[in-house]
Amino acid sequence: MLSTADESRVWRSTMESLYGWIPGQGYHMADTNLWNLKQVAAQRAQELKDRGITVLRGPAEGALTPREVQLLRDVSMGFFSKALTRVGEEMQKKPDLVIRYRDCVARKSHRMHVKPPEIWDDRVFGFLHRRGTFHEVLRRAFGSEFRMTHCGALMAKPAVDPLPNNVNQAWHRDAPEEPELVKRFEPYAAVVYIPLIDMSDQSGVTEFFASSHRKEIACEELERKPPPPEDLVSTAGLRAGDVLIFDIRLIHRGVLHTAPELGLGDLGMRPVIALNFGVNEWQDKEDAANWGEQFLVEGPHGQ
Numbered sequence: 001m002l003s004t005a006d007e008s009r010v011w012r013s014t015m016e017s018l019y020g021w022i023p024g025q026g027y028h029m030a031d032t033n034l035w036n037l038k039q040v041a042a043q044r045a046q047e048l049k050d051r052g053i054t055v056l057r058g059p060a061e062g063a064l065t066p067r068e069v070q071l072l073r074d075v076s077m078g079f080f081s082k083a084l085t086r087v088g089e090e091m092q093k094k095p096d097l098v099i100r101y102r103d104c105v106a107r108k109s110h111r112m113h114v115k116p117p118e119i120w121d122d123r124v125f126g127f128l129h130r131r132g133t134f135h136e137v138l139r140r141a142f143g144s145e146f147r148m149t150h151c152g153a154l155m156a157k158p159a160v161d162p163l164p165n166n167v168n169q170a171w172h173r174d175a176p177e178e179p180e181l182v183k184r185f186e187p188y189a190a191v192v193y194i195p196l197i198d199m200s201d202q203s204g205v206t207e208f209f210a211s212s213h214r215k216e217i218a219c220e221e222l223e224r225k226p227p228p229p230e231d232l233v234s235t236a237g238l239r240a241g242d243v244l245i246f247d248i249r250l251i252h253r254g255v256l257h258t259a260p261e262l263g264l265g266d267l268g269m270r271p272v273i274a275l276n277f278g279v280n281e282w283q284d285k286e287d288a289a290n291w292g293e294q295f296l297v298e299g300p301h302g303q
């Protein structure tokens, strides 16, 4: 448990990131709003535990501000374009190149997962690392010390033509259950998704099977028999900066992005920030399991 002094520090920094609270001058928000945010955090932490997924919508619930979204768009799109240039150069040498680097991997469903190094700079991106309502949700859900273990951007490229490789991702869990940790923490790790564009059904949504985090379900079977409608949660309708949190064991999949006009840049990309958080006892195998050994893009590298 945090002491009252610690708790009030967490909330002061939340206020600072959300409402521009200035030390020494106090903040202008009424106490009732602060109380509301605490209520939101408590309720969403419970939802994360029960359903394996929860969403914070709009700045009043702790979503990112437009300025924070813009900062993230700039670094994601900037790094993506560097990565694409480098992929082009490497493909000239090796047309059957497998894109699996330490800072950039290709995924199914026309997705590229990149790690812009700037995001690790917590002087600029402190709002992703430790301030904000979503950290408060995680703190309450984990009930223990936790840390960020991965941060990147999931870029979905439009796939408008009916080509054979234009397929949705397979249903999957990002990591299997860890029975020893479940005995002590419930949950023990979670993923945070923050779309950087307003999401419609066509802009490359992610679909989630709510409540699947504690169920024994064979993901392959969902290709034939999809989740029941009442448990199907999609990112369609989220606004840029909204914060979706899901249990690392929750079943989900990426759906094709078919609306370049709703995306960013010349290609009409759909960027989503993806962060992993877990209790200190949890070891994140994301890098070892899914990423390569060598860097693709030259320059400073993140963590």
Ligand SMILES: O=C(O)CCC(=O)C(=O)O
Pocket (backbone or CB within 6 Å): 107, 111, 113, 154, 155, 156, 174, 204, 205, 206, 252, 253, 254, 255, 272
């Ligand atoms: O980009 C998305 O919508 C989801 C991607 C995903 O789940 C993954 O790559 O593991």
Ligand SMILES: [Fe+2]
Pocket (backbone or CB within 6 Å): 172, 173, 174, 252
């Ligand atoms: Fe995934």
